[in-house]
Amino acid sequence: MYNLFFQKYNEKVPLSDEEQEQIKKYLTPKKLRKKQYLLQEGDVCKVIAFVENGALREYAVENGKEHIIQFALEGWTISDLFSFFTGEPATYHIDALEDTELVLITKDAHEELLKTQPKYETYMRLLITNAYIALQRRLTSNISLPIEERYINFTEKYPDIVQRVPQHMIASYMGLTPETLSRIRKKLANRK
Amino acid sequence: MYNLFFQKYNEKVPLSDEEQEQIKKYLTPKKLRKKQYLLQEGDVCKVIAFVENGALREYAVENGKEHIIQFALEGWTISDLFSFFTGEPATYHIDALEDTELVLITKDAHEELLKTQPKYETYMRLLITNAYIALQRRLTSNISLPIEERYINFTEKYPDIVQRVPQHMIASYMGLTPETLSRIRKKLANRK
DNA sequence: CGGGCCTTTGACTGGTTTCAACTTCTGTGG
DNA sequence: CCACAGAAGTTGAAACCAGTCAAAGGCCCG
Numbered sequence: 001m002y003n004l005f006f007q008k009y010n011e012k013v014p015l016s017d018e019e020q021e022q023i024k025k026y027l028t029p030k031k032l033r034k035k036q037y038l039l040q041e042g043d044v045c046k047v048i049a050f051v052e053n054g055a056l057r058e059y060a061v062e063n064g065k066e067h068i069i070q071f072a073l074e075g076w077t078i079s080d081l082f083s084f085f086t087g088e089p090a091t092y093h094i095d096a097l098e099d100t101e102l103v104l105i106t107k108d109a110h111e112e113l114l115k116t117q118p119k120y121e122t123y124m125r126l127l128i129t130n131a132y133i134a135l136q137r138r139l140t141s142n143i144s145l146p147i148e149e150r151y152i153n154f155t156e157k158y159p160d161i162v163q164r165v166p167q168h169m170i171a172s173y174m175g176l177t178p179e180t181l182s183r184i185r186k187k188l189a190n191r192k
Numbered sequence: 193m194y195n196l197f198f199q200k201y202n203e204k205v206p207l208s209d210e211e212q213e214q215i216k217k218y219l220t221p222k223k224l225r226k227k228q229y230l231l232q233e234g235d236v237c238k239v240i241a242f243v244e245n246g247a248l249r250e251y252a253v254e255n256g257k258e259h260i261i262q263f264a265l266e267g268w269t270i271s272d273l274f275s276f277f278t279g280e281p282a283t284y285h286i287d288a289l290e291d292t293e294l295v296l297i298t299k300d301a302h303e304e305l306l307k308t309q310p311k312y313e314t315y316m317r318l319l320i321t322n323a324y325i326a327l328q329r330r331l332t333s334n335i336s337l338p339i340e341e342r343y344i345n346f347t348e349k350y351p352d353i354v355q356r357v358p359q360h361m362i363a364s365y366m367g368l369t370p371e372t373l374s375r376i377r378k379k380l381a382n383r384k
Numbered sequence: 385c386g387g388g389c390c391t392t393t394g395a396c397t398g399g400t401t402t403c404a405a406c407t408t409c410t411g412t413g414g
Numbered sequence: 415c416c417a418c419a420g421a422a423g424t425t426g427a428a429a430c431c432a433g434t435c436a437a438a439g440g441c442c443c444g
Contacts, residue, residue, distance in 0.1 A: 062336040069332050082325045125317040132324040133274045139331055140252050143367035144259040175335035182392055
């Protein structure tokens with residue numbers, strides 16, 4: 001339990017054993033069954049979730065259509081940060097694509113850790129910085145590359161997601177219809 | 193000098209006068225003429241830049257076409273964070289749309305401030321968190337809203353940018369051709 | 385084994401891009 | 415200070431590409 005969480009943590013900010021024990025007290029384990037919600041639109045997001053194993057998706061619903069904005073597999077962190085920090089209702093849903101084990105940091109725990117553990121603030125800063133950089137690159141390729149390139153990049157960057165997630169969800173993540181993605185795949189297959 | 197910088201800083205993390213003086217030592221003022229580069233693709237990004245006044249844009253070039261990924265007016269912060277943190281060559285250009293006054297935080301200053309000024313780390317964390325949230329919302333509206341909605345949202349959220357920046361750059365920011373944006377504007381004007 | 389979801393395929397539609405021409409505006413040099 | 419060249423914005427026509435709607439086949443799960 002918490003193995004992967006601390007592995008990732010230590011990669012960014014090395015911790016002593018005591019620090020690790022200290023932090024452990026603030027963490028909450030949680031299991032989610034496939035299709036179960038971690039967060040529903042309209043609720044306030046009360047946690048930052050780290051995926052020990054399994055898979056989640058985060059998505060917005062607009063005009064009855066789902067638009068996936070993020071996947072989270074093992075080692076990833078997921079939350080509706082806007083709702084988490086402001087206390088406003090969430091604009092996204094988060095649910096499980098597989099049976100999943102999570103490590104949760106509640107808002108209270110987050111605030112306590114910020115006060116008492118300087119390395120926690122550093123970890124958070126680095127975590128969000130990386131997330132920001134990744135998001136900016138995604139946005140850039142969204143507006144500057146042709147769809148085929150974007151799909152190729154995606155499969156190269158996240159082969160595990162391609163394996164485990166249904167194609168229509170990948171289409172949604174890319175802002176395409178399932179039909180269009182299907183045709184793109186066909187085209188790429190014939191290209192060889 | 194530095195007025196707006198510290199105003200924004202204090203909004204997020206209140207500083208004592210001493211702290212402010214302390215931080216001031218690490219800051220570098222810089223002026224940029226219209227069209228002048230702050231950063232060119234391929235160079236390593238050595239600063240985080242805060243805009244005291246004026247306007248910048250950050251953009252990628254792909255197949256000879258410019259794709260603007262961000263504007264920065266007074267009070268905004270801009271950088272190629274990937275390049276800044278990793279030391280890898282920048283993938284973006286940053287240049288001035290108007291004569292501009294900047295406050296620069298160099299990499300050295302950044303690292304010193306992180307070591308010596310706990311409130312600087314907090315400030316950075318909050319800055320990047322906000323940037324991340326804003327970027328996520330932009331991405332969401334990119335993939336879930338029709339173009340007209342997106343343009344309306346943009347004009348409502350950033351009327352100052354619409355005023356000061358040429359339309360073809362706004363088109364680029366939205367991932368459209370100038371012609372398409374022109375037609376959308378015409379359509380919206382007729383709607384009333 | 386059956387039902388429902390997922391993926392694929394086809395035909396059609398609609399919106400965006402592209403290319404080109406024309407107008408307006410701006411800034412620069414004579 | 416005017417003139418002119420270049421940039422920016424608008425408009426039109428044609429080509430292209432993604433979306434929509436509908437249907438069929440495959441596969442997984444109960």
